[in-house]
Structures are given as C-alpha cells and as structure tokens.
Amino acid sequence: MNDLVDGFTCAECLKKCSLFKTLSKEQLDEIYNHRYDTTFREGEVIAKQGSPISNVVSLSDGLAKLVLETPGKPDILLSIVKPTNLITSPGMFLDNRYHFSVISLTDTKACFINMTIIRQLFGENKEFQKRFHYSVGERSVMLFSRFRNLIHKNMAGRLADAILFLSNEIYESPEFNMDLRRSDLAEYSNMTKESVSRILKEFKEQKLFHIENDTARILDMNRLVQIARNG
Amino acid sequence: MNDLVDGFTCAECLKKCSLFKTLSKEQLDEIYNHRYDTTFREGEVIAKQGSPISNVVSLSDGLAKLVLETPGKPDILLSIVKPTNLITSPGMFLDNRYHFSVISLTDTKACFINMTIIRQLFGENKEFQKRFHYSVGERSVMLFSRFRNLIHKNMAGRLADAILFLSNEIYESPEFNMDLRRSDLAEYSNMTKESVSRILKEFKEQKLFHIENDTARILDMNRLVQIARNG
DNA sequence: GATTAATTGTGATATATATCATGTATGTTT
DNA sequence: AAACATACATGATATATATCACAATTAATC
Incomplete structure (x- = not known):
C-alpha cells in the first residue's frame, strides 16, 4: 500500500476514479482545492447511513463494503468498492442523505470531494455528468442482480x-x-x-x-x- | 375510466405526470408532437425487459407492475405504478435497455413519449432534469426498502x-x-x-x-x- | 345454462435453513 | 508465556416455508 495520493494533485494522481478522467486540468485542480483525504482502519465507518452527503468519496486504497442497516436486524451487504471506485448514492439527487453505510473491510485511504464542486462540474462538463449518471444506473442494475441472487x-x-x-x-x-x-x-x-x-x-x-x-x-x-x- | 387523454394536448391534459408540470406550454407542445397513446388489456406487456428504451411511458389509466424476470424462476414484483406516474428505468443512462418488464394489472392507458425529446428537454429545463433525477433516486431508495422487507x-x-x-x-x-x-x-x-x-x-x-x-x-x-x- | 378452464383454498409432508450449544483454533494483551 | 478475546467450526434440534395433491370456488366459453 504505497502513498501515491499524498503529495500529488488530482491531475497527477494515478488513483483518481475513472470518472475524473473526463475532466480538464483546471477542473481537476478545482477538485484538488476542495478535497481532503483520510485513512481508515479496518471496520471503521467511512460514511454513515442517514447522515448528510456533503462529499463524494473516492476510494484510493483498500476495500470497503456498502451495507443497508436496519435496527435490530443483521446488515445487508449490498456491494463492495475497490480503489478507483467512486461511491455514489441515490440520495444525492433526492434528500442529500446516505441510504446505506460505507464501512472499511481493510485499512483504507479515501478522498473526500466537496459535493458542491461536483454539482458545479455537472454544469461545466456534460461528459462528466453523463458518466456520473451512467455509474448511478450501473449501481441500480447491480441491485437488480442482487435481488435475483438473494431471492432465487x-x-x-x-x-x-x-x-x-x-x-x-x-x-x-x-x-x-x-x-x-x-x-x-x-x-x-x-x-x-x-x-x-x-x-x-x-x-x-x-x-x-x-x-x-x-x-x-x-x-x-x-x-x-x-x-x-x-x- | 374516462377519456381525458384523448382529444387533449399535453398542456391541457389533466393526467400528465407531475414531472411535466415543470414544463412550459411550448415544451409540452413539443412533447405532444412526439407522443402517442395506447391501451392495454389486463396482463399485457407494456414494456419488455431487455428491449430498447425508445420512449418514456406515462400511465394515464389503470395499474401496472414492474417485474424482474429470470428464465425458469418466478418473477419478482418490484413495484406498482399508478396513473400520473412516469416509468423511469435505470437503463436510460446506461445501456438504453429495460432492466425490468412493465405488465398491466388492469386495463390501462399509457402515453409513450419519445426519449430523444426527453433528453432534449434536460438541456432546456434544469428544473425538469432535476426532478427527473429525483424520481430516479426515489425508485432506488424504494428498492432498498424492498430489500429490507424481503430479507428481514x-x-x-x-x-x-x-x-x-x-x-x-x-x-x-x-x-x-x-x-x-x-x-x-x-x-x-x-x-x-x-x-x-x-x-x-x-x-x-x-x-x-x-x-x-x-x-x-x-x-x-x-x-x-x-x-x-x-x- | 352447462361445460370447461382458471383461480383460490386447504391439508399432509418434505426440506432448507436458523438457532443454540459447545468446541477449537487464532490472535492479542499484559 | 498465560490469560483472554475473537473468529471459526460442527453437531443436534427447531422452525418456517415450499411442495404436492386435491377440493372448492369463481370466471369464461360454447
């Protein structure tokens, strides 16, 4: 687990999520100025179900699970994210809350990018917006396949x-x-x-x-x- | 089951989905020129899983079910749509295919609106676009609650x-x-x-x-x- | 209105899976 | 190294739900 993220701008970073590759140097710099990265130890909560979505999270090292929590019931593990995956949530276009929790499975490193900047980039860069919605659609379809697996x-x-x-x-x-x-x-x-x-x-x-x-x-x-x- | 749809333009129609209320008279007329409506008898397929999404469907009368089909297994009923509901699909931003089927539960009437026009309106009307994505998010979150119900x-x-x-x-x-x-x-x-x-x-x-x-x-x-x- | 078909209801039995209890390994702290 | 905690394994039993077979309605067709 090396340290590529630190000391690099987003433009230089080799661990940025593929979505960001549609962005210009200026746009990436804009992100760089409104991001921070953090490390988590195994089992720590990266994002909590119910809390406001103020950032988009991009995983740069380690693995994390997306889980549906229900009081008094076991968690439902929806999916796993790996480095270079952006964690998008359906709440982004709805109530601005997380509808699942993100919990690290290993020691992880993640970039938090201010949500306002992301929304701003939607207006500036149609391709970015398109790919963003693509990835939201992808996750939805993935849920359909989870449904089938669990039910049938x-x-x-x-x-x-x-x-x-x-x-x-x-x-x-x-x-x-x-x-x-x-x-x-x-x-x-x-x-x-x-x-x-x-x-x-x-x-x-x-x-x-x-x-x-x-x-x-x-x-x-x-x-x-x-x-x-x-x- | 009366006939409000027929003989009315979209601007006049009392059964248009709430999303369309953000549109201007001109935009509604544009939709009116690129739509057609059809009736279905109980049990008929309104949209078939796997087929291309060339239209957005707005239900004006009756009820329909959204089902996940799997060969050799029973269908999974994801949700039910009622009049004035627009049927959006995650495939719209992904592979342009239906990932579930829509089947009428009663005799129904539905408006088919050309997808290209919808996409065009996204550019023209930000509020429309925003509400559209809101409803996509809503359906996703609804699926989470279905997960919980079925699993727990x-x-x-x-x-x-x-x-x-x-x-x-x-x-x-x-x-x-x-x-x-x-x-x-x-x-x-x-x-x-x-x-x-x-x-x-x-x-x-x-x-x-x-x-x-x-x-x-x-x-x-x-x-x-x-x-x-x-x- | 009689006949057939489709939907719904009900009982007996089978089966997959959870639960509980306990044992074993593996890792962590002092 | 000993003591403790945590993860994993395994066996016996309980339980929810499906399956199958058939009966009773209800609806559709001639």
Whole structure:
C-alpha cells in the first residue's frame, strides 16, 4: 500500500476514479482545492447511513463494503468498492442523505470531494455528468442482480455468487487474499455465519474452492459457476 | 375510466405526470408532437425487459407492475405504478435497455413519449432534469426498502407490507378494489400463492384485513402496521 | 345454462435453513 | 508465556416455508 495520493494533485494522481478522467486540468485542480483525504482502519465507518452527503468519496486504497442497516436486524451487504471506485448514492439527487453505510473491510485511504464542486462540474462538463449518471444506473442494475441472487438461489448458489463476485469484480483473479470475514460473506449472501462455514467446508471437500491462511483460491471455476447459476 | 387523454394536448391534459408540470406550454407542445397513446388489456406487456428504451411511458389509466424476470424462476414484483406516474428505468443512462418488464394489472392507458425529446428537454429545463433525477433516486431508495422487507421479514410481515403499500401508496384508502391476484401478491412478497392464501385467511380470522368480492378492506390498521414492522 | 378452464383454498409432508450449544483454533494483551 | 478475546467450526434440534395433491370456488366459453 504505497502513498501515491499524498503529495500529488488530482491531475497527477494515478488513483483518481475513472470518472475524473473526463475532466480538464483546471477542473481537476478545482477538485484538488476542495478535497481532503483520510485513512481508515479496518471496520471503521467511512460514511454513515442517514447522515448528510456533503462529499463524494473516492476510494484510493483498500476495500470497503456498502451495507443497508436496519435496527435490530443483521446488515445487508449490498456491494463492495475497490480503489478507483467512486461511491455514489441515490440520495444525492433526492434528500442529500446516505441510504446505506460505507464501512472499511481493510485499512483504507479515501478522498473526500466537496459535493458542491461536483454539482458545479455537472454544469461545466456534460461528459462528466453523463458518466456520473451512467455509474448511478450501473449501481441500480447491480441491485437488480442482487435481488435475483438473494431471492432465487439456495445457500450454495448465493455463496458461490459471492465468491465469483470477489474473484471477477473485486480481485480480478482466481486467487486472492480473503479480506472478508465469514460474517461479511453471510451479510452478502443473506445467511448465518454458521451456514457459511458449513458450505465453505462442502466446497473444500468437493475441491471447488478453499481458503487457507487467508488466501482464497477457486479450484474449479466451471463447477462454481454452475452452482451459482443453477443454485 | 374516462377519456381525458384523448382529444387533449399535453398542456391541457389533466393526467400528465407531475414531472411535466415543470414544463412550459411550448415544451409540452413539443412533447405532444412526439407522443402517442395506447391501451392495454389486463396482463399485457407494456414494456419488455431487455428491449430498447425508445420512449418514456406515462400511465394515464389503470395499474401496472414492474417485474424482474429470470428464465425458469418466478418473477419478482418490484413495484406498482399508478396513473400520473412516469416509468423511469435505470437503463436510460446506461445501456438504453429495460432492466425490468412493465405488465398491466388492469386495463390501462399509457402515453409513450419519445426519449430523444426527453433528453432534449434536460438541456432546456434544469428544473425538469432535476426532478427527473429525483424520481430516479426515489425508485432506488424504494428498492432498498424492498430489500429490507424481503430479507428481514417473515411471511406475515411481508404480506402486511404488501397490503399497506397498496393502501397507502397506490389506492390511498383503507378500502380498495383488489386488482392483484394471489399470484401477484406472492411475487411481491416472495412466497408461494398457497402461502398467500393461508396468511390472508389468518388475517381474516384475526379481523385485520379481508377481501370480499374483490373489495379489500383493512380492518385493523394498527395491528397490521405492527405485523409489518416487527414481522 | 352447462361445460370447461382458471383461480383460490386447504391439508399432509418434505426440506432448507436458523438457532443454540459447545468446541477449537487464532490472535492479542499484559 | 498465560490469560483472554475473537473468529471459526460442527453437531443436534427447531422452525418456517415450499411442495404436492386435491377440493372448492369463481370466471369464461360454447
């Protein structure tokens, strides 16, 4: 985890989210003057459900989860964000509040960019605005697929989905460091952590997937995809 | 079900969606010149998941359901739209495809407004654009609450939710004509129609809610709310 | 109005998953 | 290194809900 963010302007930063690549040098400098970055330790709250959205958050290092909180009920893990992802929230165009919480899964570094500047850039740069709405649409469609996974599939299918999501979307490799606890996997797959343990054991026995010393590895991608599909 | 739409321009129409009230006479006339209206019988497909979004649909009469389709699995009823509601889709800013289907629950009448005109109006009328994005945000947040309902609650809670949604949001009365079949309620509440029957029977026995000759009536709002809450 | 089809209701049984209780490993603090 | 806390694993049991089979309405068609 190196330190590229610090000491660089947004224009120079190699860890800015892809959305920002549509911006001019001047616009990036404008952002640079209205941003700050912070580090978080594992488990800390980066943004709290219900609180006002005064900044857009761009993750530069680490991993974070988006969770729906409900008093007295387990959290629902909606999605995971990785570096270079901008965390947009539907509340931005609605009531200016977060409708989910963002919690770090590892030590993370994040840039907070003043919301007013973002809105101002919408007027100045149509391409930026277009891409911003694109990413909002993307997250909505992703929620539809979450709906399907959670509602239609059995536990093995849901957990296989979680593993494939991590491998394909987050770590982009069949082998990766498992930064999620069993309880995170449970929140993602809508089951208890006990059930996660049991199914993980099955996957290991069937030589589909295993975790050893925090290193996760997909051993039989085809069968795992099949379980996720038919689940 | 009267005929206000026909023979009226958009400017005169009393059934235009509230979003359009931000538009000027000229802008409404522009819409009027790029719209057509159609009627649908119960059960007909107004918009099909996967097909291109060439129009924005405004419901002027009847009721329609938004459903997530998955081959080989039961549909997931996401929401219901009623007259004066505009049907926006996250695909509009993404891949220009419907990510759910819209199916009429009753005989309906709908206005189809050319998408290009809508996009054009975004540039002309900031207030219109702003409200449009507001309604997109609203639908997203509504999905979060659907997530919670379906994931955290037991069957009685989920069905009580469905009934309260119909009463509060759709019919705006504790008594209403039940346009949904048991199977629609099942799709909304993620259970089988057999289970819907059984719980409806319980609600009737406990004098909370009953349906007689397609007329639904909430008998004990407080207890129903409590069941939906604690569910 | 009789016949057929579709929707709804009901009971018996099966099944997936949660819950609870407890054990084991792993890591952290003093 | 010992004591404690935290994460993970596993077994026995309970429970909610689906499934299946069929009965009873209600609606549609000839």
